[in-house]
Amino acid sequence: RDASAHLKLRFARVDTPDEAPGRIVIFMQDVTAIENQAQELKLASMGRLTASIAHEVRNPLSAIGHATALLAEDLSSPTHARLLKIVGDNVTRVNRMVEDILQLSRKVQPNAEPLHLGVFLSELKAEFQETHGLGDDIVWLGNTGAAPVRFDALHLREVIVNLLTNAVRYASGNAASIRMYIVTDAAGRMELHVQDDGPGITPDVRAHLFEPFYTTSSKGTGLGLYLARELCLNNEATLDYEYRFNAAVAGAYKASGRFVITFAQPLAV
Structure with a gap:
């Protein structure tokens, strides 16, 4: 049985002859599809709003x-x-x-273009640290890969700035407390990992992390991560949050969670 399925139970007593023991019938209804449809309608309504x-x-x-x-x-x-x-x-x-x-x-197509992440991330890191008053050693930039990826540059900038802004809120502020680096997954796709040394995201918040208008901050709009994920999807990439991962992976030092952008297949160099 799928562990994510949601079952609704209903109990009914069955009339029996006087001398027979009472019986109860249990009705089980899988309401997973109904709840998923309701969630889709909710998200569509929020999108229109x-x-x-x-x-x-x-x-x-x-x-x-x-x-x-x-x-x-x-x-x-x-x-x-x-x-x-x-x-x-x-x-x-x-x-x-x-x-x-x-x-x-x-659902307008983005202005995707080949991006060399090394130059792009270096410039973005320097600009972000300057505009947010951070020391030069707060954001650590590791391996950025050699192959270019296809992504709308302004979209990727908005996504990463959103992730870094969230990281600043929870990071310790020590050297390399925020880290960005590229790894290649088993399928040969490039992943950009963004993480901080903060306490991580609680299970309750993780369950709603990418929902529009969901926020834990009184000053937040709840649209940042939702828009970031949608911008990634529009560029044939994905954005996810990983909580449990192999701490031996390069760059995962002192992190309890990380955001991962998985790009489409890299372009030929």
Whole structure:
């Protein structure tokens, strides 16, 4: 019997002659398919809600971007110009996030391109440490593989930044407390592992980890990991969380869990 199946039990007493012992009939109904269908309907409804929110955000976001551009035309102060550039850059980034949400609802093909992970991850690591005020040794970058992968660069950046941001929240802050490295699985596919030395994710949270709008933080939206997984799927990759793994694997030092991006077959060098 499938251990993941959910059975609903119902008991009914059967009338018998006065002298016969009482009997009870047990009815067992497999409601797994019904619950799965309900979950799919729930996720579809959340997806439509997310797309609606994205549409509503787009208009004020455009107004902010336009106002920022107009202000920049009349500024002479380098400090103000720098601050306006930060506003403009973040408007662009949020606008792309809105577009990604809309793409998920429309299933638009990503702009996949060959990526050499060594250069890509090195640049992303340096930028992330600078923008988050981290020391140069906090994020450790191990083997990054030689073969390029096909992935939308902006999508992969959004996925990894999301994973690193979560890692910063729980890591100790010691040297190499956050680690990224590439391994190759038995099928020859490249895996990017992202992990920290924090306490790991509890079973209750793991059960809902990639559900939209599920969050354990009062400041979170609950969309980060859901969007990250969907962006991976749209690029023919997968995103999973592994809790039990072989600690002897290179890079798994002091980790109690890790996120794993499994890419499609690497491109020929």
